[in-house]
Amino acid sequence: MPITTAGDLAALCEIAATTPLPVSFLALELAPSLTPDFLEPLLALSRGRLVLVRRFAAGDEAPLRAFADLVRRHGHFLAAELTPAAATALAPTLRALGDERLLFTLSPERSAPGSSSPAHSVGAHRALTEALRSAGSQAPLWIRNTAATAVRDETGFLSKLLEASFLTGSLLCDGVGDLVSIETEADVTRATTLVYNVLQGAGARISKTEFVACPSCGRTLFDLQTTTQRIRAQTGHLKGVKLAIMGCIVNGPGEMADADFGYVGGAPGKINLYVGKNCVQYNIPQAEADAHLIALIKAHGKWLDPDPASA
Ligand code: SF4
Incomplete structure (x- = not known):
């Protein structure tokens, strides 16, 4: 003033x-x-x-x-x-x-x-x-x-x-x-x-989930934009969690930087899930992959239920 x-x-x-x-x-x-x-x-x-x-x-x-x-x-x-x-x-x-x-x-x-x-x-x-x-x-x-x-x-x-x-x-x-x-x-x-x-x-205060996604190319095995939006809608409230969503296993795992969890196209209609740099679940049907990803986050103690007041 x-x-x-x-x-x-x-x-x-x-x-x-x-x-x-x-x-x-x-x-x-x-x-x-x-x-x-x-x-x-x-x-x-x-x-x-x-x-x-x-x-x-x-x-x-x-x-x-x-x-x-x-x-x-x-x-x-x-x-x-x-x-x-x-x-x-x-x-x-x-x-x-x-x-x-x-x-x-x-x-x-x-x-x-x-x-x-x-x-x-x-x-x-x-x-x-x-x-x-x-x-x-x-x-x-x-x-x-x-x-x-x-x-x-x-x-x-x-x-x-x-x-x-x-x-x-x-x-x-x-x-x-x-x-x-x-x-x-x-x-x-x-x-x-x-x-x-x-x-x-700037990494000064992590108040929500951080997402890393590849830019997509001819190798991309799913619709990157809608998949990222869908996963963000379910996990965007997690403080301090970094998720990578990558279109293929050719370059995706190498580009996930320091993500905690990775959702990577493994084959047409199939998803591989990563914890850090390690692939822990292979060839999950794409329709089931979101639920597997959330279960994985829970199993590693990084899940919080969304605040109903902010829904
Ligand atoms: S991770 Fe795979 S799909 Fe995504 S841009 Fe790189 S090569 Fe293309």
Whole structure:
């Protein structure tokens, strides 16, 4: 929520005085003109936990100390928006402050003065991480997917997923990032779905079954698309299970990577089932193969009944 004027702040204070702010976090993006003295009444009123998001430049030692002191006195948090260069310049202050109630996020930069294209966000996050590490900080890094970090500002759901995957997926695979937000999607449910998809893709949090399927070719022994959809409908709720669905035994087993279970075309109308790289059931009639696969998953203790509430 952007807070740019005294009027914005007054309106929020009025709401906070009568209605508890959410118990979860509410992030307030502060204009640089808003001082700690000015914000004090809101923080004192708020029963929820606020995250004050404020940009700090090199040379902002005094405001950084003042804001850190403000959130600590009232039990809230400060998300300091920094460029890698600012983090390096502010390193002595960051060392002196310690990490309590601080988190960091990248201050968006343009690639060159006057340029309309964003700087390389993945590289900038890596540089910020390195600068913070050199400053001795272990405070959480918040990866914000915004219009400013997007390579192309497209509005489709899949474009947003792709953008989030470029930035957040790359960083999570590097082990960088503790908190993720996708702010290009206004619908909270859809934004949360995007985050979970990115976490799953990066292997940071496995919340549903992972599927590997071959691209299909002239050797494929069953309809790969409908078979994958059918198996996904029965097994998609299994957390942390990786299933491979491969069209033939010529190349399928070699391409299953580290799948836990494999469903592989063995002969026309016949399926072979694998546990890891080992074929454990041969030439099962295709009509019975789904039930055999589920029984195999159960026999290996990886089955959970679907949650009726999510059916
Ligand atoms: S696994 Fe078999 S069916 Fe699938 S693409 Fe490879 S060769 Fe073709």
